[in-house]
Amino acid sequence: MLGIIRQKVGCRCTPASILGQSLPRTWPALSAPRSFSSAAKQMTVRDALNSALDEEMSADPKVFLMGEEVGEYQGAYKISKGLLDKYGPERVRDTPITEAGFTGIGVGAAYYGLRPVVEFMTFNFSMQAIDHIINSAAKSNYMSAGQISVPIVFRGPNGAAAGVGAQHSQCYAAWYGSCPGLKVLAPYSSEDARGLLKAAIRDPDPVVFLENELLYGESFPVSDEVLDSSYCLPIGKAKIEREGKDVTITAFSKMVGYALQAAEILSKEGISAEVINLRSIRPLDRQTINASVRKTNRLVTVEEGYPQHGVGAEICASVVEESFGYLDAPVERIAGADVPMPYAANLERMAVPQNSNVLSASVGEPGNLMCPEYF
Amino acid sequence: MRFIEESPEKRTLCYQVLNDDGQTIIGSNYQQISKEVAVRMYRDMVTLQVMDTIFYEAQRQGRISFYLTTNGEEAINIASAAALALDDIIFPQYREPGVLLWRGFTLQEFANQLFGNKADYGKGRQMPIHYGSNKLNYVTVSSPIATQIPQAVGAAYSLKMENKDSCAVTYFGDGSTSEGDFHAALNFAAVMEAPVIFICRNNGWAISTPTMQQFRSDGIVVRGQAYGIRSIRVDGNDTLAVYSAVHAAREMAIREHRPILIEALTYRVGHHSTSDDSTKYRSVDEIEHWRMARDPVTRFRKWVRMNGWWSDEDESQLRIDVRKKVVDAVQVAERVKKPALADLFTDVYDRLPSNLHEQEALLRDTVMKHPQDYPPDVPL
Numbered sequence: 001m002l003g004i005i006r007q008k009v010g011c012r013c014t015p016a017s018i019l020g021q022s023l024p025r026t027w028p029a030l031s032a033p034r035s036f037s038s039a040a041k042q043m044t045v046r047d048a049l050n051s052a053l054d055e056e057m058s059a060d061p062k063v064f065l066m067g068e069e070v071g072e073y074q075g076a077y078k079i080s081k082g083l084l085d086k087y088g089p090e091r092v093r094d095t096p097i098t099e100a101g102f103t104g105i106g107v108g109a110a111y112y113g114l115r116p117v118v119e120f121m122t123f124n125f126s127m128q129a130i131d132h133i134i135n136s137a138a139k140s141n142y143m144s145a146g147q148i149s150v151p152i153v154f155r156g157p158n159g160a161a162a163g164v165g166a167q168h169s170q171c172y173a174a175w176y177g178s179c180p181g182l183k184v185l186a187p188y189s190s191e192d193a194r195g196l197l198k199a200a201i202r203d204p205d206p207v208v209f210l211e212n213e214l215l216y217g218e219s220f221p222v223s224d225e226v227l228d229s230s231y232c233l234p235i236g237k238a239k240i241e242r243e244g245k246d247v248t249i250t251a252f253s254k255m256v257g258y259a260l261q262a263a264e265i266l267s268k269e270g271i272s273a274e275v276i277n278l279r280s281i282r283p284l285d286r287q288t289i290n291a292s293v294r295k296t297n298r299l300v301t302v303e304e305g306y307p308q309h310g311v312g313a314e315i316c317a318s319v320v321e322e323s324f325g326y327l328d329a330p331v332e333r334i335a336g337a338d339v340p341m342p343y344a345a346n347l348e349r350m351a352v353p354q355n356s357n358v359l360s361a362s363v364g365e366p367g368n369l370m371c372p373e374y375f
Numbered sequence: 376m377r378f379i380e381e382s383p384e385k386r387t388l389c390y391q392v393l394n395d396d397g398q399t400i401i402g403s404n405y406q407q408i409s410k411e412v413a414v415r416m417y418r419d420m421v422t423l424q425v426m427d428t429i430f431y432e433a434q435r436q437g438r439i440s441f442y443l444t445t446n447g448e449e450a451i452n453i454a455s456a457a458a459l460a461l462d463d464i465i466f467p468q469y470r471e472p473g474v475l476l477w478r479g480f481t482l483q484e485f486a487n488q489l490f491g492n493k494a495d496y497g498k499g500r501q502m503p504i505h506y507g508s509n510k511l512n513y514v515t516v517s518s519p520i521a522t523q524i525p526q527a528v529g530a531a532y533s534l535k536m537e538n539k540d541s542c543a544v545t546y547f548g549d550g551s552t553s554e555g556d557f558h559a560a561l562n563f564a565a566v567m568e569a570p571v572i573f574i575c576r577n578n579g580w581a582i583s584t585p586t587m588q589q590f591r592s593d594g595i596v597v598r599g600q601a602y603g604i605r606s607i608r609v610d611g612n613d614t615l616a617v618y619s620a621v622h623a624a625r626e627m628a629i630r631e632h633r634p635i636l637i638e639a640l641t642y643r644v645g646h647h648s649t650s651d652d653s654t655k656y657r658s659v660d661e662i663e664h665w666r667m668a669r670d671p672v673t674r675f676r677k678w679v680r681m682n683g684w685w686s687d688e689d690e691s692q693l694r695i696d697v698r699k700k701v702v703d704a705v706q707v708a709e710r711v712k713k714p715a716l717a718d719l720f721t722d723v724y725d726r727l728p729s730n731l732h733e734q735e736a737l738l739r740d741t742v743m744k745h746p747q748d749y750p751p752d753v754p755l
Contacts, residue, residue: 108532
């Protein structure tokens, strides 16, 4: 029975009564202290992305930005603010509204000398350009046996936003993460956003860069090192955001915040949770994940995307393959509900993980005979 | 109130230089070519014909998995290539191997790709006829129809940004013009003022779909104006007309930073590919008419002969020579070793990631343990 993977889907598996029995009813929303040390400066994710783009465009004349509304309008989410004035319309290119068109053009430009950064207004719209991303960008270096490299970045908001319905609220991490030839990054904090976007732009391979609309306006502390123009993070390395010894929680993008909040609350209950910010979906840092699970002996994976063939499913498989003997309890997967995102605010909230899901999964369900020692 | 008619009263004229007898049409305006270039063009057209015959045969004998001929479209292939410069970047569809041939790709190099052997520049990763050569600025053929068209615009944009004195050139068939990528590419090229030449080989058939079922416009050429692109319709079986049109298009594209659309009218004399039998949907008489009476190679031969640049002896000698070279190339390619096991994993990324290292080691172990389950011709 240890091998049975149970999954938490949205709130449906966590009735309020269960929460009421074992956990506080109210959560200090977004108030949990983050694990950054004594950094003094604060920076929003939006400014982190903007400054990373600015610095890379300044450092390399081959880097250019293209997409709908990236120029005059300064980006649908103002990520490209000020860049048109600084670099001109040739390098901050407003395009006609055809995802397949500008993605194809970006790929062609990458084939021959340039390093395009292609902005999707949301990754949902990248579906209109999927042929260029998968059949061309991801495969050309291989099909040409290294003759044609494709140094391109596809970036934009991914996953659930707020109140924008099914066609603006899907997580594509697992989709792109399953495709060889692509690298897939998902930043959480401002440090991640700066370091990973710079790494993506400098990388010789095509990179899918999954941002989160709801994080753009959030501020995070940043150190002087992070603000330095030479700052860059390695692709394929996860970050242990908070060390712990009782349970490992993996998360990426916005869910890292939830995991950290859960860890803070759990610590008051005497449970020490280790939070891993994946940062890179492909390549996946299996080593860091497995090393953590071998230490804590328990694993909870958190994502907003769908459970089937999801990022959590892959992490689970990796841990079962490599660290099965270390597991003291079945892995818990927390994921979005298996439905297209509804618009109505109440339903929308039910469809994605909440703090309470992370918490209850981390302590095991009451009455679960597999891990009674948690209570 | 007046609605614009769905089609103009007169069809767009087709630019021609040579008549069916290989004589220049009186009053036609064309780009002069030297004896040396003309003879080289003719030789490459014949080479293409012979190469197609033998490679097609090799597929029929089961020696390669797939092939696709260029029969009937030799003039578009060779004449357009001759009018371009080597640093112009080619984004082909799959019926343009003549451009590679003109640029110096050898018969052995073609054969190596078809057999997917160790010497293939694609390391045996792409199906036959998906040639690619970085050195010759020929982007590896992409199977999904029309993806190369917007990519060519992107490459043209990069040439423009780097102030290069060259253009991007993309080829596609009449069927491709129904893909969204075609429309996106033309629109973007016009808006971005990209130096790109779109060459549509309107050969009448997209596998079994005739142009009447593909579109209701006056062919492809009229679409150019709709997107704000200068365009020309040319007789694709007229070597001098194709050469002159592409030559002029290149001048305009590079000097004026603008896209140009060329619709070359032709006919696909061969089947779509070796997976197709076109006599099931079109008449043998129609095919034979184009193969015999309208053959672009014959028409150009008449012209080079009339100029005194080519003789019957030259003709028979060339065909014997090329035939022998292609047969030799096939035999050599067949004997060259296949790519090694390690080549399965390289080039997915710029550097081999750890998971592929692991998979390679695992596969090697498995092959060693169970050699009977694996092909014996893969060097470990």
